[in-house]
């Protein structure tokens with residue numbers, strides 16, 4: 089039977105119909121709402137889908153009673169995934185908080201030479217003597233302008249039907265504007281033709297959008313393809329997050345929900361469409377000025393975007409359906425954008441080293457540089473690449489979401505009230521919060537700092553154990569006062585009301601060991617030593633915000649590399665921008681892919697031993 | 710300290726060679742193989758297990774303690790066999806199909822061995838048929854499945870079904886575990902026991918074997 093679920097937010101009410109018996113989470117998903125993040129994909133384990141709800145609802149389940157305190161339950165807090173609708177009910181929407189999301193990519197420096205762009209072509213006038221079609225006159229004009237693209241025999245430009253229709257009206261003038269696509273190795277195509285803009289109209293610009301679809305965050309950059317200027321940026325949390333926080337959960341949703349793939353595809357397609365329209369509107373662009381959209385992202389995200397079932401990626405041996413470069417037009421992907429806008433799905437390497445890493449390698453020029461560099465993208469999945477112009481080795485190591493603040497007792501995203509930095513002042517511990525607000529928890533960089541500080545202060549020993557009360561007392565009363573006996577285990581106070589528990593430290597040990605061991609394997613397998621690594625590129629949100637010294641202190645990054653760190657920001661997004669802007673960079677993605685090889689850690693005999701070694705924190709410097 | 714207490718203390722510290730030397734010493738002192746096993750080696754592993762459960766020690770400490778236990782078992786094994794000391798129970802343990810995570814499974818194995826269980830590890834990516842075949846071959850009391858991926862968890866259900874189809878469902882206790890597994894999930898697939906960590910898993914397995922004995 090259908091019931092009404094009312095969402096109340098700052099005085100406004102939204103009513104959504106919901107079947108009795110469904111969970112609040114499913115009802116929200118069905119209504120297209122993104123109120124909560126279902127970090128454990130609705131398994132009742134993470135407690136991140138909490139919200140305040142009242143009305144005819146199921147009794148709090150066992151899971152809810154263990155994850156929510158008695159006070160929270162009394163205050164109406166529930167887990168959306170565990171609470172079922174029994175009749176009319178309401179949800180109080182939390183006040184919106186803006187996530188601090190990384191939208192800055194590294195500056196890239198090269199000459200624009202976009203693979204898709206509007207070109208003005210001067211046509212030879214038609215004459216009675218020479219009976220030549222408009223199409224032939226246009227192709228000839230194009231060949232003059234782009235000698236390299238049409239040099240090889242048989243590579244005369246192909247002209248689409250839509251372009252012919254446009255040509256009919258435009259070719260009576262001596263010049264036309266043609267939307268031309270030149271992809272290395274795929275010849276030249278004319279996708280649209282229009283009359284030259286009139287005198288009172290600015291001539292058509294060529295604009296591109298570079299997109300990075302992250303599991304957590306989606307970023308779009310609007311680029312002026314004539315000069316490489318970034319005209320605008322839009323970013324937001326991935327709208328698929330209600331299906332779970334990590335790629336496995338998203339894949340699982342495609343397996344368990346009949347429409348899971350289509351629902352997720354629609355969400356990302358509409359999110360990208362909305363971002364694109366907002367960017368174009370702000371840049372006062374005419375829609376046909378958008379000529380290309382290059383998309384980077386991990387392999388699962390690209391499968392979901394393309395509507396290709398990713399199921400196999402989730403179980404050994406993890407085969408993806410595709411990893412190569414795919415070129416198409418906006419409507420083929422369901423994007424509500426000009427029919428003639430090209431879409432480039434950038435190439436990846438394997439199920440877990442995707443186009444995000446490959447485009448990062450290309451954007452940073454790693455595969456063309458004789459200097460050895462290490463690229464670290466630390467998220468739920470740590471993706472690592474190491475190498476130089478001689479070749480690149482990459483691997484993925486499942487760190488888990490600890491550094492995104494998930495699975496940590498006081499962990500939270502990078503929102504207002506999260507402790508983002510922690511440091512030692514004398515023998516005290518000090519911290520800052522996002523928005524200078526009252527501290528409510530720790531985001532990834534805060535978790536890392538807190539861990540490093542407590543190790544440095546000696547409150548956590550090399551094996552990851554929090555000292556017992558007696559041992560702590562020996563460190564002096566000030567430090568000893570940071571140690572508290574929690575309900576089931578000891579914990580260390582970062583500031584009043586915010587702590588790191590013994591269990592949290594264990595989770596962080598798993599995450600650092602997975603990455604630390606992954607780096608060591610890459611260095612070993614490439615026959616290099618730590619000293620030979622000349623640059624360390626830190627990509628992604630966490631890499632850009634984290635304190636490198638803390639990362640070294642806990643063993644996430646090998647000691648000796650701290651001075652070689654370059655914050656690469658959103659290198660995946662930068663690679664996508666570069667691909668819109670330059671044929672050479674688009675080709676570099678393919679080359680980076682060709683020069684890279686992948687190490688599967690699940691089957692590396694040495695991984696387990698290294699992993700266990702890395703569970704220990706390094707000795708003091 | 711008695712030699713037995715030494716064995717337990719050294720095992721907890723992971724001193725493999727010293728544990729072995731002290732087991733030899735205890736044998737020379739005329740202690741029975743069963744006493745050395747239960748009051749020396751197993752006592753030490755028990756303490757490690759308790760600390761692990763409370764998060765006071767972690768994976769590496771358990772691994773080195775288990776290594777020390779194995780070193781101590783070298784001189785003891787022949788005596789255990791000749792004096793007819795039987796395992797507390799027989800366990801078939803593996804990581805399910807599609808899943809290659811084995812660190813947690815290995816800890817479970819060590820803790821179970823530390824409780825005197827005979828564990829047959831069928832490795833990772835093990836199909837339900839493999840579980841069934843091993844359960845029959847070794848006449849197992851317990852079939853224990855590990856899974857670390859939310860997508861491979863469902864394979865555990867196939868193991869339960871395969872055991873049922875093979876007609877040995879009621880002869881074995883089915884245990885499930887791994888980070889994403891919960892008690893609710895265990896019940897929903899018709900398995901018997903869930904434990905959140907390796908030490909509790911070993912205790913539960915011993916209890917299950919005693920009940921069925």
Ligand code: B12
Pocket residue numbers: 334336337402403404440468469470484485486487488489595598599602689690691695696699768807808809810811812813814816817853854855856857858859860884885886887888889903904905906907908910
């Ligand atoms: C180490 C690790 C790896 C190593 C595995 C090495 C190995 N040979 O085992 C490597 C790097 C190879 C790896 C690979 C992958 N991993 Co991984 N991995 C981890 C990590 C960091 C730690 C797991 C671990 O060893 N924990 C320590 C042990 C001691 O704990 P445990 O396994 O939970 O076991 C304890 C209990 O659960 C219990 N127990 C275990 N088994 C059993 C059995 C029974 C019967 C009982 C009663 C109890 C029991 O006792 C144990 C001890 O107390 C986790 C993240 C995390 N924080 O947990 C991710 C994680 C499990 N991996 C994950 C993923 C996605 C993968 C990959 C698919 C993708 C990738 N990124 O590479 C691959 C595929 C591998 C495959 N198909 O199996 C995800 C799973 C997400 C999900 N939703 O399911 C996790 C959670 C990380 C994440 N959030 O992204 N991984």
Ligand code: FES
Pocket residue numbers: 125126127128129130131132133134135136137167168169170
């Ligand atoms: S507890 Fe509900 S999604 Fe994790």
